[in-house]
Amino acid sequence: MPKDIRKLAKDFREEPLELSVNHEEKFLQKLQRELPRKKQSYKKWYVAASVIILLGFCGTLYRLQETTGGEDPIQSTTPEQVVTIEDISPEMKKIENYYLTAINYEIASLEVTPENKALLDEYLEKVSKLDADYKRLHQQFQKEEISDKTINALITNLQLRLQLLIQLKDQLNDLQSKKRNHENIII
Numbered sequence: 001m002p003k004d005i006r007k008l009a010k011d012f013r014e015e016p017l018e019l020s021v022n023h024e025e026k027f028l029q030k031l032q033r034e035l036p037r038k039k040q041s042y043k044k045w046y047v048a049a050s051v052i053i054l055l056g057f058c059g060t061l062y063r064l065q066e067t068t069g070g071e072d073p074i075q076s077t078t079p080e081q082v083v084t085i086e087d088i089s090p091e092m093k094k095i096e097n098y099y100l101t102a103i104n105y106e107i108a109s110l111e112v113t114p115e116n117k118a119l120l121d122e123y124l125e126k127v128s129k130l131d132a133d134y135k136r137l138h139q140q141f142q143k144e145e146i147s148d149k150t151i152n153a154l155i156t157n158l159q160l161r162l163q164l165l166i167q168l169k170d171q172l173n174d175l176q177s178k179k180r181n182h183e184n185i186i187i
Contacts, residue, residue, distance in 0.1 A: 057091055060090075095155065095158075100158070107124075110168070110172070115175065115179065119168070120172075123167075127161050130164070134154065137154050137157060138154065
């Protein structure tokens with residue numbers, strides 16, 4: 001039994017549609033569940049942590065100076081006493097340990113192959129020069145008057161060594177991926 005569509009369209013009445021009271025909230029919740037979340041950037045946290053460490057270091061030096069009656073505790077040591085970073089600030093020792101651990105880990109995780117040996121030797125030579133500079137700075141730190149410049153130079157040296165090793169690892173990964181691509185092309 002065919003029906004005339006024109007007649008159905010004339011007789012059509014749109015029924016009012018009402019949405020629930022909290023329809024918008026439900027929609028937004030469902031939207032948040034379905035959409036991918038953005039990755040958080042931790043750069044702000046790294047900067048904040050660095051500032052806190054530096055403030056702690058400055059506060060420790062200030063407290064040490066006040067407890068000795070305004071006399072600089074670092075300069076008041078006798079020549080027989082050896083001043084270490086830990087004596088000045090335990091936080092600085094933690095930073096030094098962190099970098100040294102990361103550097104040792106990166107060196108231990110390197111894989112030596114005949115293809116990458118020349119690249120490894122080049123980078124490890126640079127790292128050994130930085131290591132020699134670090135030892136020289138550490139001796140200067142123990143013998144001479146301790147300054148922020150020396151401490152910053154020590155930390156910068158550690159950062160440079162770690163950055164060099166990470167850069168080396170990236171280049172080794174690139175070298176491996178090029179080798180794999182070359183092998184895939186040949187096959």
